Amino acid sequence: MKHIRNFCVIAHIDHGKSTLSDRLLETTKSVSDRDLKEQTLDSMDLERERGITIKSHAIQMKYQHTDGVEYTFNLIDTPGHVDFSYEVSRSIAACEGALLLVDATQGIQAQTISNLYLAIEHDLEIIPVLNKVDMDTAIIEEVSDQVIDLIGCPKEDIILASGKTGLGVENILAAIVDRIPAPSGDPEAPLQALVFDSIFNPFRGVIAYVRVMNGRLKKGEEIRFVNTGNVYAADEIGVMQLENIPTKTLEAGNVGYVITGIKVSKEIKVGDTITHEERRCDKAIQGFEDVKPMVFAGIFPLDNDDFEDLRDSLEKLQLNDASLIFEPETSAALGFGFRCGFLGMLHLEIIQERLSREFNQDVITTVPxxxxxxxxxxxxKLNVRNPADLPDPTVMDYVEEPYINAQIITKPEYIGAIMNLCMEKRGILIKQIYLTTTRVELQFDLPLAEIVFDFYDRLKSISRGYASFDYQMDDYRKSDLVKLDIKLNGENVDALSALVHREKAEAFGRKICKRLKELLPRQQFAIAIQAAIGAKIIARETISALRKDVTAKCYGGDISRKRKLLEKQKAGKKKMRQFGKVEVPQRAFLDVLKLD
Structure with a gap:
């Protein structure tokens, strides 16, 4: 066990984590030259296209140290985006050390700090690494000072590296052996293993990724999942390299996979503890946090016959992504679907994209x-996740909305624009700290509802990409919220209902009415599009009817003849409007949601 090292890489998005991981795999010859490609550990096409890590990945490497001893490294790669911080917390729980990666051209960013605090909470040994030092724009001295201020390490502990050229990779590998402690644990104790991730394989069923804390696991043994109480046989166990390599045993301190032939995704929970059925451990492993979804949206199939397929797809996705939460719901406009909880808007976008690509599911998403x-x-006290759940104003006393503590790190010249944006989003400035002469940290209390739509994109554009953003949930605060209903000819379209702040309701209502006027096809009768708060109409647009020119056959003659024809047409249109139904095309739903 003293020759094993378990570590993860933590960094802000786009600081070169995946590239550095490629160099570590190349240097330790864990992957053949033929299999090595850019972002080797990113297995999804989506990750390659967007250049971001969505899933954490684990891989085992062998490293020959200068003292002649071969060490086993278990690297658990982590995502950098704030929406996937849950993946980071799971990876950290399975490690003893972390490489803190900082881009030498950009310096410390908001998520670097947030992920670092997660690692410190789990008592991990931190190895600071400055990446991209070969670039002309690298400001090594300045960024080194930022790292020293942040974690209080001596300057000589900071390793200078380049994921692109491979500079400093040998020093990183040596530091992993020298500085990160070997895993502690008793191979003779009862089995205690942490499930830190799982994936669904259509041929093998659920594959659970585990870190063995105590004891040893052998192939074919009966194992129990402590939290769910299910008992299975370990059909295959092994270690993760680029392909899974089966082994006979997994001992304390090691990281590997277990296949039990489970076909139902709900039966394995990430964060569960595995033990032997005969010789059980005293207690489950602690310190695993439950996921708290931030954004809720309804996901509905385009065709109601696909409802069961959509349920299966979401269950399989939930296996690969434990932070996705869903429950069935119905909508008058869209039929049967699911109310899903996400960690943020990028997470929602990724899930939508994965449903389409991996499961061929075309879905409609309601207003998040x-x-x-x-x-x-x-x-x-009622939990309101859907505008339809809001109690009637006659019985409701008040509503509280979630606030977040937002941390924005930027250059001083963008402070004014960022403050304006945050004030517009009902933010309250808490503090402003100059980290260095060229970097300032702003902390705001912001309503979560205001940042889920377009906040991150607007922040990036007004700061020309120089502002980094991270947030933690704070608390719930009393707020003047109203339910905004969208009506078509007096009938509510529940999929477009939204809970908005009273000050912003009118502007939001006008925007949606205007958008619907552009998107809805004209009918034989006039369509009134209205935005209403309760019985009060706050915005209206009208789509005029398609009309036949009934007076075309009249040439000259008395006006009363024309009027008679027009009155007859008017009566027909009125009758048609009473019976006519306005169908909202699927395309319109998707476009209305892209308001900004």
Whole structure:
């Protein structure tokens, strides 16, 4: 066990994590030259296209140290985007050390700090690495000072590296052996293994990735999942290299996979503890946090016959992505579907994309919203995840909405524009700290509902990409929220309902009405599009009817003849409007949601 090292790489998005991981694999010859490609550990096409890591990946490497001993490294790669911080927390729980990667051209960014705090909470040994030092724009001295201020390490502990050229990779590998402690654990104790990830394989069923804390696991043994209470046989166990390599045993301190032939995705929970059925461990492994979804949206199949297929697809996705939460719901406009919880808007976008690519599911997503708490006059407390759940204004006392503590790190010249953006989003400035003369940290309290739509994109554009953003949930605060209904000819379209702040309701209502006027096809009768708060109409647009020119046959003659024909047509249109139904095309739903 003393020759094993388990570590992860933590960094802000786009600081070169995947490229450095490629160099580590290349230097340790864990992957043949033929199999090595850019972003080797990123297995999804989506990750390659966007250049981001979405799933954490684990891989085992062998390293020959200068003292002649061969060491086993288990690298657990982690995503960098704030929406995937749950993946990072799971990877960190399975490690003893972390490489803190900082881009030498950009310096410390918001998510670097956030992921670092996660690692410190788990008592991990931190190895600071400056990446991209070969670039002309690298400011090595300045960024080194930032790292020293952040973690208080001596300057000589910082390793200078380049994922592109391979500079400093040998020093990183040596530092992993020298600085990261070997895993502790007793191979003779009862089996205690942490499930830190799982994937679904259509041929083998669920594959659970585990870190063995104590004891040893042998092929064919009966194992129990502590939290779910299910018992299975370990059909195959092994270690993860680029391909899974089966082995006979997995001992304490090691990282590997277990295949039990489970076909139902709900039966394995990420964060569960595996133990032997005969000789059980005393308690489950602690310190694993439950995922807290931030953004909720309804996902509906284009065709209601695909409802069961969509359920299967979401269950399989949930296996690969434990932070996805869903429950069935129905909508008058869209039929049967699911109310899903996501960690943020990028997460929602990725899930939508994966449903389309991996499972051929074409879906409609309703207006994303966050979770509110409503209090009735009787003192009852209700969780509101959907505008339809909001109690009637006659019985409701007040509503509380979630606030976040946002941390923005930027250059001083963008402070004014960023403050304007945050104030527009109902933000409250908490503090402003100059980290260096060219970097300033702003902390705001912001309503979560205001940042789920377009906040991140607008922040990036006004700061020309120089602002980094990270947030933590803070608390719920009383707010003046109203339910905005969209009506077509007096009928509510529940899929377009939204909970908005009273100040912004009118502007939001006008925007949606205008958009619908552009998108809805004209009918034989006039269509009134209205935005309403309760019984009060706050915005309206009208789509005029398609009309036949009934007076075309009249040439000259008395006006009363023309009027008679027009009145007859008017009566027909009125009758048609009473019976006519306005169908909202699927395309319109998708386009209305892209308001900004």
């Amino acid at each position: 919203n966050v979770s509110y708490i409503a209090y009735t006059k009787k003192g009852d």
